[in-house]
Amino acid sequence: MAKITGAEMMIKGLIAEGVTHVFGYPGGTIIPLLDHIYKGKDIKFHLTRHEQGAVHAADGYARVTGDVGVCMATSGPGATNLVTGIATANMDSIPMVAITGQVKCTLIGNDAFQEADMVGITRSITKHNYLVKDIKELPKTIKEAFHIARTGRPGPVLIDFPVDVQVQMAEFKYPKTVDIKGYKPTYKGHLGQIKRISKAIAKSKKPLLYVGGGVILSEASKELTKFARKTDIPVTTTMMGLGAFPEDDRLSLGMLGMHGTAYANHSVQAADLIIAVGARFDDRVTGRIDDFAPNASIVHIDIDPSSVSKNVEVDIPVIGDAKEILKELNKIAKKGKFDEWHKTIAVWKKELPLKYKDDARLRPQYVVEQIYELTKKEGAIIVTEVGQNQMWAAQHFTYTKPRTWVSSGGLGTMGYGFPAAIGAQVGKPDAIVFDIAGDGSIQMNIQELATAVLEQIPVKIVILNNGYLGMVRQWQELFYDRRYAFTTLAKKDCTACPDFVKLAESYGAKGMRITEKSEVKKALKTAIKTKGPVVMDFIVEREENVFPMVPAGKSISEMLHGLA
Template identity: 45%
Template sequence: MKKLLSKDPVQLLSGAQIAVKTLERLGVELCFAYPGGSAVEFHQALADSAIRVVLPRHEQGGAFAAGGYARATGKIGVCMATSGPGATNLLTGIADAWMDSVPVVIITGQVEAGLIGKNAFQETDIIGMSRPIVKHSYLVLDPAEIGATIVAAFALAGSGRPGPVWIDIPKNVQKAVAEFHFDPGMPPGRENARQAVRPEEIAAVKRAIARARRPCIYAGGGVIAAGAAEELRRFAEGYGIPVATSLMGIGAFPETHPLSLKFFGMHGSYCANYAVNECDLLLVFGARFADRSTGDAKTFAAGARIVHIDVDASEINKNVPVDLGIVADLKAVLTALNRTPEPVPHPEWLEMVRRWKKMHPFAYRPEPGRLKAQQVIDALYRRTGGRAIIVPGVGQHQMWAAQYFQYTRPRQLLTSGGLGSMGFGLPAAVGAKLALPEELVINIDGDGSFQMNIQELGTIAAEEIGVKMIILNNRHLGMVAQIEDLFYQGKRGNTDLRTKAEASFPKFAGIANAYGIPARDVYHPAELEAALDEMLASPGPFLLDCHTVYQDHVLPMIPGGKSYREMITG
């Protein structure tokens, strides 16, 4: 044994130490982790590690922050929690990552293995609860398997279609001692090779383009995940085809480009919705035909030949039947198509698209002396030169942020698309700013969405995170109230956040000040630009509470389940 140790020392570590050491070897520099009885061992090991631990003020905040980190960088976000309520508090943030294909690895403590299934204190079947919202989940019962499990989880989270992977480790397994080994090789049988592009598929796509007279591109979040934004730009320019994105695809194609139609769907642009539905060839790149994009799927792009390219075979023909489905790495497909572009002029089609743009641009009507949410975002775009990373919450403000800011690069708009989770914005912005400290990261939020994870102001203060925060404060749940106005004769069903005494409505600037964060209220349009400049000049975090008009609608709007021809434009 002595001879073996002198030649090849065996490192004996606890299960928790093996977990942390493996994370270090995988290059993890940041972890969002909240302690608890079944996670003490992890935190003791982290205390001796170079990994930066950011303590969220709620586990849901930690999950959203890990997702924000991953969305901003494409790297894998990491969050940790204890068993029972700690683990269940993560679920909403992980469901959000699942719906938007965001790579996150979750590590939770569990009660001792011998107590599992016995309703022990703070025991929940988190593997069963999380199974529908993760790519895979692991319950590790042998400390010798911890390292390999974490390596496998990272490989799976980041490969193919990205997504979250959950690892649950009982407390006794965290304490038990085993040899530490690190093998970074990807385990066999787990998406370790992307499907190759076949020449006949490339030829088929080119034939479809050559036959088309009204082609259009539908670019989804898969373009960004594949790192294929530059290839998409070259493709659109080389073939002369206009580009509409989904909400999750925003930034995949520069919105200042002449071929950009911005995003389409329920609150997307008029021209994008019409172009996608009136085209005769729809090239779908890395998108899933979500209902908020298609409206009535039976009538979506009804006269078009549809080509769908995606890394996930399960998405082909799932929501909308297609004429040609290709399962492959999108970047490789676009690279092959770009080698010998064969553009076909479509002057009449491009002129029609230009007319749609001119007929119904995103527009709002200013009200003298009253601040409008669209006005705030429009001014923010001008004052920043469009260079900020925008992280909205969910609601009307989210749609206005998508409409009135121009996005020119991938990962510039980080938003909760599939789940549409209120409370996303503030903690996700924390994760994004920690990932990219030199970037200007701005959380645009609503008063309702902001309050759902307002406790993360504590994280911002304690960690000195320079996130800028703009609350578009209309004092009610604007998106649901809009639905009430349009379809329920304006009858309010608990969407008004004001109390009988208006003065008791939360003073967000005062709350921020209580955490030591500078803040300012804005009530009048004349105050807006100076307030934005003050926020942008502040070296650290800053909160701007913009008191906007009480009642306004996000337009255009395609009612749920309806077609683009039933779009409400005014």
């Protein structure tokens, strides 16, 4: 058998795993690997302007396609720049393989130039990681890395790849199967437990489905929707679960939790049975844990046993894949009759709708609503940054399909949105992709405008510009006597520093400024028609708040309603 280099092996492995796009940034210890991508035709390399851009792009790509996102960086600072993005993917269970160059094996541990202990640094923020010191281990490592990233509860895997191993020669045989003694995820749910769920539903008067990102990861939206409609159980989703169940369905209660709808939170508190599917009882969902769902028995369907009874004691746990379990449940599910319960919820929906002051001023919620109105026919992918922009995007857009909502949930990474939108657009070239941003977070990875312009990746950036780090400012307004400690980004004029229109133009992107409510629709229409990337600078009401809101550490019964 002919011998090939480690770098070639890696490329062959990536191709065998179906990888067609890689996001990355060059550097000394990754030159051999990138050289082989350059020489080949099968993998398209997307050069970002910062390694953080590359890792978030790989993440966005993974979220919209369901495939493993792949990013590459050099050793030392290149690799450490991936850390935030890897942690982001880890918290949201996103399948990813990050490949980092490393100094020569003989130099490892010597504090060599651009050396960083990536296996050590990323141990707690990856699902698993590898340092390949022996070329014979490489084929198996690549196979395992992709297997681990995409199976079970997905997550990021890092392969640290020393530059000397990249140029070593060895025979290459790619393994067909994987056998890892300590890693055998459970997919089929326990049938006895599944029957118990069905019995619990039969006894319940006020059941509620609480659906998280796991349903999207396991492609179980269809099964979930079927189950909810058949049993007539209302559905609330977490932020990560947006799109798992059509929000225009009569059974939908929208999002729950800190900025969830009042009727979703009230339903949780009143429910006598909560069926959690692929959700993890995060503190942003439960509020003060002692008061969470005080009347309910809890069913928890999850592929990760460590998620069960971690935050909340569970009455009926079912470990396995959401799709498999919902299929089984659908076989035995009976038509439910919860008319009284629906009536109660209908009153909350009527009395406490999600609303904002829809006056003549330019308010951020209106912008999000208009994006929905203009794209609801053909659909759009909404990517967000983190903060108020994210919450308004979650609340005021109606998500009806999985993998159309891309947002950093667990880690809450500012600067995530724009590069993730680039990755999403690469993954879905025909989709309309919006990045809903704040003026703070967009500046954290604004350099990726160069990537978007040069590769003509037509992401539409919507900056809801209020000149503040809006979410922190909101907390300061409500809980710190309006002391806006270091959250004011613009003095008086939100268009001065930076001037986002000029900034866009300097990169060769289309820039627009919108200051009036009456201009919103026209601007959005123009942006959708424009072929390349567009930056829209919406100068919005500066001190608009996100409501409803459950203050941190309070019970979700204690919502602040603002206007609502």
